[in-house]
């Protein structure tokens with residue numbers, strides 16, 4: 001590249017290394033393997049429950065015993081960690097989402113059961129109030145405003161009970177200003193200094209979360225939208241400021257979300273900070289690939305692998321994805 005004269009046809013033929021499979025493998029710049037995945041799993045109350053999610057073909061809400069089986073399956077595939085999210089029925093939601101602070105809530109019971117049965121797996125917990133509020137927002141709602149600082153006080157408590165239940169990574173997805181520093185202090189004050197924080201640092205107000213809101217029971221519930229706290233899809237410089245603040249407040253790793261429409265953000269963030277950077281391939285991205293594949297409009301397996309390796313090429317260290325097990329199985333073949 002420094003000397004373009006060296007790269008002149010016909011001495012240089014860029015097709016030459018593409019001619020054989022062995023050579024394409026040697027020349028591959030990005031690699032994808034099970035180590036790259038955090039498997040996103042939706043929990044539901046009950047026993048032996050695998051409840052299909054209509055907008056996410058192939059993904060089921062899992063009761064705790066089924067989630068334990070999934071954890072064992074993940075270990076057998078070489079997947080290092082699971083990210084858990086709880087489904088909450090509309091009737092069990094409250095204005096302030098108090099269930100988030102119940103040490104025996106679905107998330108905490110699942111963490112204890114999984115850690116008991118499969119201690120070697122990493123467990124990531126979402127921190128935000130949206131699975132528990134009757135308005136579907138990630139924070140406290142007062143007179144149409146999402147309260148920042150009052151929400152943080154609750155998120156700190158939520159993070160502590162999740163960490164005490166056995167979660168290894170606390171992943172605040174709420175986008176309140178200042179929550180990473182507050183959560184770090186709160187964890188440290190309880191002696192939980194080895195519990196990691198993965199900040200959903202640049203999280204955009206996205207239509208691609210649609211299927212997830214069905215999955216956790218927020219779909220019919222959400223009042224308005226999340227644009228006063230999640231980022232404007234038009235913005236890129238602002239993502240760097242979000243990431244800088246979260247790293248300064250003590251985040252061990254940062255996440256960009258959604259994934260594929262924001263590959264440019266992943267690259268900028270990786271180049272600017274060289275910090276552990278993760279992508280969330282969200283529910284709508286999963287649904288698009290599955291729906292097109294079900295219609296015979298594209299090759300689902302190839303599209304899945306291509307979408308996942310694009311994150312690695314863009315600079316991500318790993319990917320939170322609903323495809324984790326399916327992709328790990330495909331890569332084994």
Ligand code: PBG
Nearest residue numbers: 128130138173208209212282283
């Ligand atoms: C909420 C949260 C969302 C997701 C993870 N945590 C949705 C939202 O902000 O409305 C989305 C995950 C997905 O779409 O797969 N705190």
